[in-house]
Amino acid sequence: MVLLLWLRWRLFLNSMRRRGRTAELGFQVLGVLFGVGFMMTTSLGFFAATIGLVRIARADLLDLLLWAIFLVWQLAPILFEGYSPGLSFREIARYPVSFRLYIFLSLVYGLSDPAAITALLWLLSVWLGIVVARPEWAFIAALPLLLFAAFNLLLNRIVIGLFERFQSTRKGRERMVFVMFMLIILINLVQLNASNWAQKRGPRLPPWVGQTITKVREFSPPGAALRGFRDHGFPEVYAFSGLTLYAALAFLLLRRQLRSLHQGEIYAEAYQVHHELKVRKGWTFPLVDEVTAAIMEKELRYIRQSARMMLQIIYPPVIFLLVAFNGVGRKNLFAGRSQALLPGAAVFILLSIPNLSYNIFGMDKEGFGRWLLAPLSLRKVLLAKNLTHGGILCSIYALMAMAVIATTHVPPALVLTVTVAFLAILIIQLSAGNLISVYWPRRIELTQMSSKLSSNAAGLVAMLVFFPLAALVGAVVLAAWYWRLPWLPLLSGAVALVAGVKLHSFLLDRAASYAWEHIEEITGNLGA
Amino acid sequence: MAETILQTVSLRRTFGPLVAVDQLDLTVEKQQFYGFLGPNGAGKSTTIKMLTGLLRPTGGEVHILGRNLATDSVEIKRRIGVVPEGLSLFERLTGAQLLNFVARMYGLPRATAAERSAELLEFMDLADSADKLVADYSHGMKKKTALAAAVIHGPEILFLDEPFEGVDAIAATTLKRLLQRFIARGGTVFLTSHVLEVVERLCSHIGIIQKGRLVASGSLEELRSGVKIAGHDHSPLTLEEIFLQVVGGARQDAEVLSWL
Numbered sequence A: 001m002v003l004l005l006w007l008r009w010r011l012f013l014n015s016m017r018r019r020g021r022t023a024e025l026g027f028q029v030l031g032v033l034f035g036v037g038f039m040m041t042t043s044l045g046f047f048a049a050t051i052g053l054v055r056i057a058r059a060d061l062l063d064l065l066l067w068a069i070f071l072v073w074q075l076a077p078i079l080f081e082g083y084s085p086g087l088s089f090r091e092i093a094r095y096p097v098s099f100r101l102y103i104f105l106s107l108v109y110g111l112s113d114p115a116a117i118t119a120l121l122w123l124l125s126v127w128l129g130i131v132v133a134r135p136e137w138a139f140i141a142a143l144p145l146l147l148f149a150a151f152n153l154l155l156n157r158i159v160i161g162l163f164e165r166f167q168s169t170r171k172g173r174e175r176m177v178f179v180m181f182m183l184i185i186l187i188n189l190v191q192l193n194a195s196n197w198a199q200k201r202g203p204r205l206p207p208w209v210g211q212t213i214t215k216v217r218e219f220s221p222p223g224a225a226l227r228g229f230r231d232h233g234f235p236e237v238y239a240f241s242g243l244t245l246y247a248a249l250a251f252l253l254l255r256r257q258l259r260s261l262h263q264g265e266i267y268a269e270a271y272q273v274h275h276e277l278k279v280r281k282g283w284t285f286p287l288v289d290e291v292t293a294a295i296m297e298k299e300l301r302y303i304r305q306s307a308r309m310m311l312q313i314i315y316p317p318v319i320f321l322l323v324a325f326n327g328v329g330r331k332n333l334f335a336g337r338s339q340a341l342l343p344g345a346a347v348f349i350l351l352s353i354p355n356l357s358y359n360i361f362g363m364d365k366e367g368f369g370r371w372l373l374a375p376l377s378l379r380k381v382l383l384a385k386n387l388t389h390g391g392i393l394c395s396i397y398a399l400m401a402m403a404v405i406a407t408t409h410v411p412p413a414l415v416l417t418v419t420v421a422f423l424a425i426l427i428i429q430l431s432a433g434n435l436i437s438v439y440w441p442r443r444i445e446l447t448q449m450s451s452k453l454s455s456n457a458a459g460l461v462a463m464l465v466f467f468p469l470a471a472l473v474g475a476v477v478l479a480a481w482y483w484r485l486p487w488l489p490l491l492s493g494a495v496a497l498v499a500g501v502k503l504h505s506f507l508l509d510r511a512a513s514y515a516w517e518h519i520e521e522i523t524g525n526l527g528a
Numbered sequence B: 001m002a003e004t005i006l007q008t009v010s011l012r013r014t015f016g017p018l019v020a021v022d023q024l025d026l027t028v029e030k031q032q033f034y035g036f037l038g039p040n041g042a043g044k045s046t047t048i049k050m051l052t053g054l055l056r057p058t059g060g061e062v063h064i065l066g067r068n069l070a071t072d073s074v075e076i077k078r079r080i081g082v083v084p085e086g087l088s089l090f091e092r093l094t095g096a097q098l099l100n101f102v103a104r105m106y107g108l109p110r111a112t113a114a115e116r117s118a119e120l121l122e123f124m125d126l127a128d129s130a131d132k133l134v135a136d137y138s139h140g141m142k143k144k145t146a147l148a149a150a151v152i153h154g155p156e157i158l159f160l161d162e163p164f165e166g167v168d169a170i171a172a173t174t175l176k177r178l179l180q181r182f183i184a185r186g187g188t189v190f191l192t193s194h195v196l197e198v199v200e201r202l203c204s205h206i207g208i209i210q211k212g213r214l215v216a217s218g219s220l221e222e223l224r225s226g227v228k229i230a231g232h233d234h235s236p237l238t239l240e241e242i243f244l245q246v247v248g249g250a251r252q253d254a255e256v257l258s259w260l
Helices: A002-015 A022-055 A059-079 A089-094 A099-111 A114-133 A135-167 A170-199 A207-219 A221-230 A234-262 A290-305 A307-324 A327-334 A338-350 A353-357 A365-373 A378-407 A412-439 A456-482 A488-517 A519-526 B044-052 B073-079 B095-105 B110-123 B139-151 B169-184 B196-202 B220-226 B239-247
Strands: B004-015 B018-029 B033-037 B059-064 B080-083 B157-161 B188-192 B205-210 B213-219
Touching (some): A022 A059, A059 A135, A099 A234, A114 A135, A135 A170, A135 A221, A135 A234, A170 A307, A221 A234, A290 A378, A307 A353, A338 A412, A412 A456, A412 A488, B004 B044, B018 B213, B033 B044, B033 B196, B044 B059, B044 B157, B044 B188, B110 B139, B205 B220, B205 B239, B220 B239
Parallel strands (some): B033 B205, B157 B188
Antiparallel strands (some): B004 B059
């Protein structure tokens, strides 16, 4: 067990050796402090809620707290997968460890998970709350709660085992990350529309829904744990027996799962063999040479192939459409003015740039070396990538502009002004992105939730670029309104566009020469 | 007189206080199969990275095909093929897409790129997996893909860093067939390898590097005549014997691992 704890500590220390990791140690310490603060505060909340519910004679609602513990214990380790130094528990089976010890180690490892520690603290807080509010329940509540904890631990190890099985293939890992991001986006969308739905009076739920929920609450592990000490006499014994049955079943399932792992089960990815070989010609694009077209094709294939990257590109426009064509959203964000929709669309699209272009080599990873081996300059590579990303964003802008123009009246002069300003800001952002990409490259792991699409520094610089640009646009609009100069925004946009093109060319040279001078650093950061 | 294809003059590379490659003078001539050997950490991979533009030398010069790598790198890269240490593959493309892409990077017309990609996939026994992502390939399949990517544009010289490492016997045979065919057609190969038997069988010339310095160089016969081992019979020395003699040999088994 000591060896296992040492291993976890060593994995953490070794992860600090990587270039740039030490600098992030400060953030990690802050994260840990925040985590501890969260644990303590929420535990206090559980303690106070328990006392409150027992004192107002609503102990029947305590199962809601147990449900929260149950869900966090089972789901948080999966949601936060990749945020802690990882250890595939299957690896332990390689060592001369008896099956009994293997089960024991699996349970100890499960207990050392931050989510398990938090859930245990909450459970302890619930018990302490019961002790304070109803001291005569102290002993009788301890047993079901302990059994509930044991059940959670066993079930969590089964869930993690299934998760590891899913994670053992590249496709499984990527699908899992995609599902997680979809869940996050779904929650965002629900939040966005919650106020809208709240204003509408919906149909009442049929009675069987409420009855089913009551039954589930009663017979579920959290419900059984509560009834194990709240009810008196036979119901209490039944509930306790039910909980024991849950725990025993979980133990048997875990035992079965671990047995196959201990005996050396290997998960492999199967694939379909295609016997007909057909290599299609590469893509071409208007106005660009063959080599640039090849690089653009590669970029587009990479983006299309990555569900996460697609999501990052599509997400801002989708949110915009939901807000723009929703009465409440439009009122809140655009003051109900249809003329603000097109500039709004442009801003939403420009928000995608940091994820797409501020770590331009992040997805290439080990393939970065191929750019160095090829008979072309890094300038050409950067330019081709910019053309691809710029092309994608311009296409989305064109679609959104058409949607806005089709549904509301937008004066042609406004369309022209916004389009010119959009192009100018896009080019300036891409220029900054090139420089940031070579200064702070970061390897993107599509199979890890925790892997960001760009570095922390890139995020900061993105703000340093975006806010002055936003302030400049605001100043121009204000000046045009104040001095009644309707042509000023268009003229300023055109000047910014020309300046942006010049800046892009200058920074492209700078980025390419910096990259060449720091090849080892970049390849090191990308793991190439 | 044979044409010099590759020449380094006082090539040097340091990493902080560590001197990885020191005053390296190499000469490789046309159609030579040059094996570059050395113990782990001797500077083989650093050298090959400097020769192919993946690493900047701290000092010295590299001349390939009569051009200076420092000033003419794009033209040189157009005429060389490389299988680097980490393979440098875009793993989220399929095998077919990757080869097609690499060919186009070297300026091959689209139709030729597609034709050559298909031919190479067939030759390398990768046709069945052509539509699979390179990320899902086995190590041997990735090696074969990297070699296919290195030759697709018809280079004049090939640089291969450990091409036989982690490759099964069938894949190794395919690689050897391709390399012998390449030499027979006038190409030049510069490879590093730990598998001395393979080097002995394939290479016409050998260079041995130790602690960043070239300690032996020449054809196998020249090395044999230059190395003398006390008490050895009159049978020709194997490359392994030459290598151990040059780099200092192994410790006596009796002195170490007494418990094993």
